[in-house]
Amino acid sequence: MSDKRTRLVEAAADLAHRRGFRETSLAEIAEAAQVPLGNVYYYFKTKDALAEALIERWLEEMRAARAAWEAAGGPVERLEACIDVAARGREAVARSGSPVGGLCTELGKSGGPLAEKAKALFREQLDWIEVQLHALGGGAEAPALAIHLLSGLQGASVLAHAQGDPALVVYEAEMLKAWVRRLPQRLRAQA
Amino acid sequence: MSDKRTRLVEAAADLAHRRGFRETSLAEIAEAAQVPLGNVYYYFKTKDALAEALIERWLEEMRAARAAWEAAGGPVERLEACIDVAARGREAVARSGSPVGGLCTELGKSGGPLAEKAKALFREQLDWIEVQLHALGGGAEAPALAIHLLSGLQGASVLAHAQGDPALVVYEAEMLKAWVRRLPQRLRAQA
DNA sequence: GTCTATACCGAGATAGAC
């Protein structure tokens, strides 16, 4: 149906990642998507409506990613697969940071309904990690452990971006994977 | 001398933290600082020049903070003091994220000389943490361990901000402090 | 050194022909 709508969201995702959503003009997005500026408003009533579609797109994307990680095997392998995504995207992360992290940070400062919508991005991710940790015997500590894992990934993205150094994500990814692998025995010892 | 200059930087720091630097207009900053808009340009040739002063201000602030932490005792206590800053500022972090993290992320996407200047913020902080870890026997692993610590703090700020939940920083701060306390024996066991 | 008024531009958004 509307191939153009998809192209617009795609272009917005790319530009918002590299330069920030507010910093990117609709004219730039329209050009990148090969759609005339005036036509953008046929698909999105306002720029914020486009941001909403952007969030939706990332929600889908991440759900698909999680579905793929679930095929990786047990909880440990699944979490390792999740961590590996950051490591494999290190070059882009060093250039522009985490796409979802950047979006949430930016929209969080605007406040309003967009900030509310964006919450789901990390919420769903944290929930999924928590499920894996429960399966590892995390019990009541699972929430805090999930936060630790996602914090590490997001923080490493922030640092790598700020320093322009892909190696930082790799270091942290290795550290977190080792932590995940040791987690089962640590949780058993504690119980 | 120029009390107004200080007020402008102070106001810029506050507004940039809460709403983002690019998102904040000079008019808002001027008003918050009780300085007429036109007068801003007597102190700063451009808006970017104000951003530069902002970075400078944070560099000073963080140097002062580190000096204070060094009075806390040994390396473990120093690092705990560092971690506690995030925990104590949890309300502001949940509202607006990490001030330096947000600034670095934003300026990092603009690129140019400001992004370069901002690198020093995390660079100095990482160096200081590394020194403490060396004192704990971190050896060749000190850099990766430093990244892990700062990643956790920055990532927790991102998550807490996105979710609007101060508790997230507290969880991660506790986890990191426990990690720091156990570090000496883990490093000894490894050697 | 200080402040008012304003130039200028780029942004989001709209009108209306096709």
Next chain:
DNA sequence: GTCTATCTCGGTATAGAC
């Protein structure tokens, strides 16, 4: 449904009186 031309506003920056 599609696109061009344009409106309007808010932003940075400047001119120039005091």
